[in-house]
Amino acid sequence: MTLDNILASLFPRGHDVILERGLISGRGPLPDGGSMAVIGVDGRAPVGVEEATLLSSHVLDVIKSGGNEPILVLIDSDSQRMSKRDELLGLNEFLAHLAKCLILADKLGHRTIGLLYGHTAAGAFIATALATQTLLALPGAEPAVMDLPSMSRVTKLSIEVLQEKAKSTPVFAPGLDNLAQTGAVAITLNPDSSLADQLKSVLSQPAEREDSRDKLGKERKGRPKAADIAERVYELARASV
């Protein structure tokens, strides 16, 4: 689905969401009379220092305006911008800041919902969609930590061998299904029915207090051990006090 189609289906009564140089910002009305803040990245744009700063300023504005307005993060991005300038300026701090703002919003009572509708990768993915409480996706989304050709260079295995291995485990291969199996994506939406209705149903459920992505990854057999290891370390650390 294109951004325009998604926004039209999410906000059938209209919205004031704008797209400027690859960045999404604005608001749309919710059926209950409230509104939802919308930010994001479109057109597979990379996330560099300027982009991260703009997105985080929108999140801080929502927090500062008080209330509990939910925040939707729409993502069709490149990875972080890979450049000398961005690294020189400390891109890691800018991306970390964006993730911090999203998580603070969530802790202060704003529902944060990610919607992955295109590509995303690496640091851009961590700082945006993966920093939301609930990550949704649309079929056709193509998240990738690294594409298979690059992976083939690093691991020195042929693409054919990697494709073969990807059939037996979702843990390294790009793609929505693989990522969903590891627990990152809560729900894959149906593009043929109203996104507004599906969003409403997500918002009507209480926000999860705990990060349950590792448990979900275990249930879906994408991450067999993460949940147990984290739980064991947790118990040992609690017992050490």
Added chain:
Amino acid sequence: MIAAALDNSKDQNDAASTSSWYEASARQRVENLLDANSFNEFIGPELRETSPHLPLFDLPEQFDDGMIVGYGRLGGKPVLIAAQEGRFMGGAFGEIHGAKLTGLLRAARDIASLPVLILFDTGGVRLQEANAGELAIAEIIRALIETRLAGVPVVGLVGGRSGCYGGGGLIAGCCSALAVSEQGRIGVSGPEVIETNRGVEEFDSKDRALVWRTMGGKHRRLIGGAEVFADDTVASFRDAASYLIEHAPSMNLSTLESEQFRLAQRIERFGTCADALDIWRSLGAAEPQSIPALSYREFVALANDLQEPRHDAR
């Protein structure tokens, strides 16, 4: 505030304290950093919790999966500690490796009284288990921020062989405070990644001087990416860790508003600089080209003079 910490270094003449942080293994760093015999590991190598995914690639496993987590004492005070082994898979985050740190931080959040030290040494996500590694980083970041919101300091130390790249750089950026040595490098895209994706004209990964001045500890200290510049010794990192635990800022809306301002200002002031030398000149350094060769003490004096870290803005 920072100057006080750096003159604080006690004369620890024992071999362990003066030994190189960069050269040490993760296990040596933990043992030498903490008070003698105080370290108690959670899920140690004897339990052989190895990666379930590396055998698929016929790659060797390590019994601790390159991550050591546990409890110990620093200057008599209890701490939780995590250390990455940069010599195993480049310290990369895999499923087990990451889950250990997630569990440690969730415990720190709920205990709400034990500070956490993270000894970074990582190239980022482990590609052979990329989805699990990426998600582990997202889980660590959430747990880390919850820990800080519970009033618990999380301090990062960076000075290892693999630096602190990829998702590791993002986790570092979420810490309450960081100490970095000259050898420590902090970034998102590593030199080779930029060169592979954008070409050697954008970044020559073999130009070591360029790598150090763009991503190295001196530059990060000068622009405010790290609070304390540490010497490459265990003793110096120990002093930095104790100091930063004491002075770690809390995290709330006002902290993040200050950080927003601090970062926006950085783009405004240095956004047109083509090289670290230009940034250092703008900061007021009279001879920026001499900075890479400055000794630890000379650099600390200069950095304190030029200032930049903001304790209330991270």
